[in-house]
Amino acid sequence: MLEDTSRAGFTLVTARTNDQLVGAAFGWTMPAGTWWSRADAQPSRDVLDADKFAVMEWIVRPDRRGKGIGAQLIRRLLTGRPESYATLASDPRSEAREIYERAGWRQVARTTLTWGPAMDLLVINLPLSITDGDRTAG
Template sequence: MTRKTLTIDSPLIVSAAAFYQEAWQVEDATIAPRFVRHSTYPGYCGLVQLDEKGNIVGLVYGYISKQGQYYHDLLHSALQENGKSSWLEDCFEIVELAVSPTMRGKGIGTSLLTQVLAAVPNQTAILTTREKNTGAIRLYERNGWELLKDSFYPDDKAYRIYGKKLL
């Protein structure tokens, strides 16, 4: 398997958005433009994992979480409630992590997270996952992510907020 960097000028960015929709079984015309827009944010870092045929089987990306960004501000409000908003002071936000359903449980998610976090200079990292996504919860907790808040509602579904100290 091969790993490649995901950037705004990479032909893989549109393929990554299509893979994301397939992996999570969603159809949303805003995903590809969002992937491109996010790739211009400060501190952006993205990776894709390719199989031996060159097909994407995993992806991860994120950027520096900054005041004024939509999700940062939601996270800040939620974490302020329990005194943990300091996690966002020098923080890399994992925005998306997806692994092909047929490739889950093979270490791809762990490897992608490890590599992207090794490439960033921030003191902490933060991410969210749905409360019902038990596979992701196991992955994060097994890899040292700390539950910062459960029952976080950025929309109509319940999420958990996880943080990890990097330095």
């Protein structure tokens, strides 16, 4: 991850309770004209031609999920971003995948990883419009 911190637009946010790390999210700018490697489809032209913020990790400790920590992390990560869209890859088998959809993320493609399962590629418009009603996001 050390080399990731030098990527353009790199941002990391963390959540702590009593000085204990309970969650984190980070990502960086995916420049206009670029998209996920090994994607089975390109996004719409407006998404492809815009800078996007690629959320690379969004995690909350299992014993702290369901308390709004994940929603708070993603709001902090994406609020005020200069990019027009955010994007992330999600395992379609995970509980989080449904949470993303309820929060407004939409699937635009899939990608296959050399080291794991196929992933759904999701996009959301910025500025972010996730509401407090999405507290289940972590």
